[in-house]
Amino acid sequence: MRTKGDHQSGVRNLWRLRRYLRPYRLQFAFLILAALAGTAVGIAVPLVIRRVVDGPIAHHDPGGLFALGALALLFGVAEATLTFIRRWSQSSQALGMEATIRQDIYAHLQRLPVAFHDRWQSGQLLARVTADLSVIRRFLSFGLLFLIVNLATYAVVVGLLIRLHWPLGLLVAASSVPLVVVSRRFTHTYLRTSRRMQDEQGDLATQVEETARGLRTVKSFGRQAFMSGQFGSGADRLRDTAVDKGRQLAGTSAQFDLVPNLTLAAVLVAGAVEVAAGRLTIGELVAFVTLQLMLIWPIESLGWIIGNAQEAMTASDRIYEVLDAPPSIVDRPNAAKAANVKGEVCFDDVWFSYPGSDRPVLRGISLTVRPGETLAVVGTTGCGKTTLVSLVPRLYDVTSGRITLDGRDIRDLRMCSLREVVGVAFEEPTLFSMSVRENLALGRTDATDDEIHEALALAQADFVDDLPWGLDTRVGEQGLSLSGGQRQRLALARAILSRPRVLVLDDPLSALDVHTEALVEKALAGVLSDTTALLVVHRPSTIALADRVALLAGGVIVATGTHSELLATVPAYRAVLSEAATTAEAA
Template identity: 30%
Template sequence: MKSFTTVIPFIKRHKWDYIIGIIFLLGVDLLQMIIPHLLGSVTDLFKSKDLTPKILLNYSLWIIGISLLVFAFRFIWRIKIMGMSRLLEKDLREDLFSKLLTLSPQYYHEHKTGDLMAHATNDINAIRMAAGPGIIMSIDASFLSITIILIMIFTINFKLTLFALLPLPVLALVVNRFGKIIHARFTKVQEAFASLTDKVQESISGIRVIKAFVQEKEEIENFRQENFRNFLANMNMIKIWGLFDPAVQFLAALSFTIALLYGGTQVIRGVISLGEFVAFTAYLGMLIWPMMAFGWVINIFQRGAASMERINVILNEVPEITDKFADPNITTIKGDIEIKNLTFSYKKDLPPVLKNINLKIPRGKTLAIIGKTGSGKSTLVNLIARLYTVPCDKIFIDGHDINEIPLKVLRENIGFVPQDNFIFSDTIANNIAFTKEEPLEKIQKFAEMADVHKDIVEFPQQYDTVVGERGVTLSGGQKQRIAIARALIKDPKILILDDSLSAVDTNTEERILNNLKEFMKDRTTIIVSHRISTIKNADEIIVLDEGEIVERGTHEELLNLKGLYYSIYEKQQLEEAIQKEG
């Protein structure tokens, strides 16, 4: 199947493990085929009254010896083939995770987390089943079928074998038809599971909002609907599998009936001996497993193929942001930023978010950005960090087109605190020293600079305190300040604070900004904020409105313009006065 071309390199790398496993698998099959022959011989000796206790003991020892070899061989092929399928599962999951980390934020805006989680769990498990049990059963069933049929033809009776195997062509048609249906229905099962996973993930992540708005019953009902959809998809799959399995068993029973009627007649007529008939029925019994296995193989491979197609969509996804134009000679940056005539939209068919932006931010200077919600502030700083695809010859750092700077070099030299601060479910120390292991003294130094040290030492475990998922055990202000400390400890050449002080009070904000004065001296700093108190001391302030720079200057210059900045300032002054009176 074309879907499985992705795993061919893995199979080639581990071909000897598969070859050894297959050899021992075939060894088990050959050894098992001796036992019906031995039983037939014992039956004929018993009928002719030539069977003695010594001969019976010899035959018993042979059967025990063969069983011990089967035990050993089966262990070896399981370790080799099943072990490789587990290794493939591990490698595929790592490849998938690595691929996901190369994709841009835009990809995650368009794809649900639950769907991606389903890829990493159910889909990869289905591929593992195809690469392990699927391979085993397909080789085992094919080899057993061919060998048993040849033994039955050449050592027992050709006509009896021919009649007993008459249902096989019908079986082939059944397998082919059901296989196509299974593939389509399993794809729907995986899609339903992905949707269900996404619903659970979203509800748990938003549990505080659900409780705050008393939406527990509504969410339970929404979950019940998703769960019922998942149930129906699985029931449709079970129904087709429920028909498939009995159909194969019926055809196997039909073979036995034919063998019993025709074979019994042949024994009565003396064409074959009773021992040969016993051996034939034993071989036919062994043939039922391959007939059943063909059904399982089709089911497993169709499931695996459906899942592999879903995984391949991600693995073949071309990352939007790459080092295609990167210059390997650029190994560091100083921090001089220039933006020329930048116009940007997230997609070609959408209106631009930024229009004709022109800026110069010399190293060591601070630029502040203010504007209404949706004016393009975060988009602008995200472009400087190349979190979205930047048009060529629009943003320059140290005179280099930003696309020429290797992503690793660019981002290692940027300390970025985004609006949606993400705190990992780990210790506070590890959240601050996220990029590399740092001594506690250094972590404390930057925590003090972010004015969060005194909060941390109040926790029972202090810096070893493990915060909840997404920092749920921390306040909004604590999360913001830990994120600031995480950006500062990188010692970046460019510091970007995207509305990073919105959750702290004005006194805390003032302390943090005072702490940062010395740190910001030789660095390019960009501060995005809704509060004028945060940005009033910046070297230059720009006011964005609908993606355009409508005003620029220092705090005093912008107040004198009596424009948008002035109106924002007046409004905030009035709000502060009302709060003080209250």
């Protein structure tokens, strides 16, 4: 339920969008001038008609009739020309503003922390970048222009009507009172309905996106009918809201149509009486009625303009919900570039809680990984292993304590520089709908084909050579045209290709068969020989890559040492490995 405060927020956020008009302010001013000039020419036509009726027609003057007729024709051509110019230049301005806002939102989304994206549905973000921007574009380019022009038209025409015949002119002016009452009632209800509809569009987009990504799961469980039912319920809610929105707009438009028509009827009757009494000429009555007819479109369009403005307010609210989200992980003012990195990583009394939670996931972690050392992090599911290694490339920031690289707090390093020296491969590999080469070169765009093939060989990803177009083969959305093991090997090759000084591997071999895993581990041993590495380990076989092992339990490091030392002295370590071995055999 939206409140008055929310309406004020919508007005404020819509006003904030004016900065996107600034690059087009001269063009927008020209549009306003062209529209006002076209309206002025249109208003002049009834005044010419008045002269025609009371002059050449009343006095049977053919010469004057042709002259005034030619003038009216000239005005008509001028109005048509100005309308063409306005509409022609309007599109480029509107689309330019929309593109600029869309680019700003996308760039801001890249700056926002992972925690933000953990909370937000992707469909809601998609709806804001597409549907909501289209609503704002329509208002800034058409609604706002027509609002200015129609208000100016109404004021000028009413002023001329009062000048032509003040009693009838005041009658027309008084008809604005019920229009104001209708408008206030309409804006109160339509705003809430618009917001509800835009939110439901985002929910539906999320469902489509999630179903497309999880289609294999849906099919494997035979839940197509269930998911279709859920989607149908969401679609029905959206339809009902859209129908309610259309009903409100139709009802208001009918009232906006009724008021000027009733006023016109009253003017015709009263005007006829005035003509009969000699207080008004026929030409003046014709000009009066013609001018009054020019108010019908501005008044009838008022419902659409107000509705479009309400939609733009809620859309700007939704957009600024994203744009106002602060990037919490940013470079410090004096952040420096990471140079001559040796690779010593130190966790110094690190505590971490996820945003919005007061329960610490990591508690007082103190741990040092020496340059060139490989440290395996072992623990039961949910103990905080992935969270721990995600702090190194600053996907999240520590709640307290610090992490240092070669003795320097990583928050004092530029993020782009830090992420150049820290390579990452996660258990759930992320591939994009682009070629194999483009996916691999995300971390190092200047990599040669030879270097790419070397990284593929180390990751045992030679299957790329058998793809239809080799490195130029597009892997499809999320890389789903490949198997899970193939995706993991490509993600590992991508991390290796970036030549990091620190390599973070979050169980990147979980989808590999035993034979392939052994080959990858053998190749990785060479890569890790001169690279600092943190390995999140679930399979006991991967521990062989590590120089040391850290046992994590309940967010605390409970033991560190070599594999053999922990195996001999720490029962909890033996229990974790036993559980992992049982899980691996079951898989």
